[in-house]
Amino acid sequence: MNWTRADAWLRSHAPELHAKFLPPATAADVAAAEEAIGAPLPADLAAWWTACGGLEEADYAPLVPEFYSPFGVGRALEVREMTMRIRREVAVDPRVGDVDSYEARKLGEPAGSLIGDLWLPLFVPIAVSASGSYLFVDLREGPLHGCVMPFDNVEGADEEPLWENVAAMLAGVAEWLEGDFLAEWRP
Numbered sequence: 001m002n003w004t005r006a007d008a009w010l011r012s013h014a015p016e017l018h019a020k021f022l023p024p025a026t027a028a029d030v031a032a033a034e035e036a037i038g039a040p041l042p043a044d045l046a047a048w049w050t051a052c053g054g055l056e057e058a059d060y061a062p063l064v065p066e067f068y069s070p071f072g073v074g075r076a077l078e079v080r081e082m083t084m085r086i087r088r089e090v091a092v093d094p095r096v097g098d099v100d101s102y103e104a105r106k107l108g109e110p111a112g113s114l115i116g117d118l119w120l121p122l123f124v125p126i127a128v129s130a131s132g133s134y135l136f137v138d139l140r141e142g143p144l145h146g147c148v149m150p151f152d153n154v155e156g157a158d159e160e161p162l163w164e165n166v167a168a169m170l171a172g173v174a175e176w177l178e179g180d181f182l183a184e185w186r187p
Contacts, residue, residue, distance in 0.1 A: 002170035003051050006063070009177040017061050022053030025073040033073050037080070039122060039139045042146035044167040049073045060130060064169065065176050068127035068135050079125045079134070083151075087119040110142025112149065115157040123151070126166070137166060 010018040025033075030046045041049075054072030055061060061069050071079065088099050099118075106115050107122060122139040126148070134151040138144065138161070147161035148169045163169040 002167065002174045003048050005174035006170065006177055007052070009174070010063075013177075017059075020055055020059045020061075022056065022072050022074075024051050024053045025049040029073050033077055036077055037121070037124060037139070041124070042137065042139075042165060044146070044165050044170075045124070045126070045137055048166055048170060049076075057128075060128075062130070063177075064127045064135060064173055066129075068129050070127050071125060076125050079128070080119075080123070083119040083123075083125065083134070084121060087117060090117075107140060109140065110144065111138040111140040112142065112144030112147045112161045113140075114159070117155065117157075119151070123157075125151075135162070135169075 007018070010021075027050065030041060030049060033049075034040050049072060052070060052072065054070045054075055057075065059069075063070055088103075103118060103120060106118060107120055109115070120140070123136040124139060125134045125136045127135040132153050135148055136151055136157075138147050138149055144161055144164065146165045148163040148166060149157055149161045150159050151157045152159070163172065
């Protein structure tokens with residue numbers, strides 16, 4: 001797994017940051033997350049969380065290009081619940097109908113489709129930027145099931161997926177850490 005490469009780089013080049021990572025999730029933690037979400041997690045996300053516990057909110061570190069800090073499973077579930085609650089209150093323009101109907105329509109669209117500013121129950125946050133925007137895994141059905149998309153604080157999910165899955169994202173993290181470009185932004 002590509003997280004192993006990133007983890008090795010962090011151990012060697014940023015041991016103080018490496019020490020701030022929380023313990024990885026257990027299989028029981030992953031099963032509890034799947035139950036809370038109501039859907040199975042993609043294998044690559046489950047594998048990442050059982051290898052990487054993420055960072056506490058106070059320990060922000062821009063490890064995921066561009067400048068996102070990874071969540072572990074516990075923080076991801078907290079952020080998911082909070083964001084669903086807040087976005088249901090403010091996201092839906094009254095002209096499109098009630099929130100439940102709008103959400104049901106959006107849940108029926110394929111993974112990777114643009115959604116606007118409603119946070120769906122099948123969105124799993126996996127990282128946060130310093131500005132409070134998120135990366136999430138889209139668990140809706142379709143060819144892009146499991147893709148990684150950005151969710152901007154203002155625009156919502158109005159951009160194409162950044163990676164086809166978590167494994168591709170982690171490959172990008174490892175390449176970014178091991179590469180020579182953007183060296184000044186490394187942790």
